[in-house]
Amino acid sequence: MQxxxxxxxxxxxxxxxxxxxxxxxxxxxxxxNLPAGYIETxxxxxxxxxxxxxxxxxxxxxxxxxxxxxxxxxxxxxxxxNGIYCDKTLKERFEKDYLATDKKLDMxxxxxxxxxxxxxxxxxxxQAIAALPMADYIQFSKQSQKK
Numbered sequence: 024m025q026x027x028x029x030x031x032x033x034x035x036x037x038x039x040x041x042x043x044x045x046x047x048x049x050x051x052x053x054x055x056n057l058p059a060g061y062i063e064t065x066x067x068x069x070x071x072x073x074x075x076x077x078x079x080x081x082x083x084x085x086x087x088x089x090x091x092x093x094x095x096x097x098x099x100x101x102x103x104x105n106g107i108y109c110d111k112t113l114k115e116r117f118e119k120d121y122l123a124t125d126k127k128l129d130m131x132x133x134x135x136x137x138x139x140x141x142x143x144x145x146x147x148x149x150q151a152i153a154a155l156p157m158a159d160y161i162q163f164s165k166q167s168q169k170k
Contacts, residue, residue, distance in 0.1 A: 049140070053091060053093065060157035071092045092105075101131075101137070102137075
C-alpha cells in the first residue's frame with residue numbers, strides 16, 4: 024500500500040485512527056533516537072528517514088540514501104531498519120534484544136512487521152535507530168558500492 028501523500032502529516036491523516044496512533048508512536052520513538060543529520064520526509068510511499076542528497080549525492084540510484092522508514096501496509100505495519108544491515112553485530116544485537124522481550128519477531132530482509140504496537144518493543148527499535156551515526160552509514164554505503 025504505497026501512499027501518494029506528499030507530507031508526513033498528509034500520510035498520517037489518511038490512516039485509520041488506530042493505525043495513525045500506532046504509526047505515530049513508532050514515529051515518535053524514531054525521531055527521539057534519530058542521529059543528527061538524517062531527515063524525515065515522504066519517499067517511496069512511506070515515512071522515510073534519509074541522508075539528504077546535499078550531504079551524500081553519490082548514491083547508486085541517485086536518490087537519497089534510506090536509513091529507516093515507517094509504513095502502514097495492507098495487512099500489517101512495518102518499520103524498515105536499513106541501518107542494522109551495515110554491521111552483522113548490529114543486526115545480531117537487534118534480534119537478540121528483540122527476542123529477549125518475549126515478543127514475536129516477524130522480520131523480513133530489512134523490515135520488522137507488526138500488527139499491534141504492543142507487539143513491537145519500541146525501546147529496541149529506538150536503540151537500532153540510534154546505533155548508526157550518519158557519517159558511519161555513508162561510509163558503509165560507499166564501501167558497499169565498491170564491491
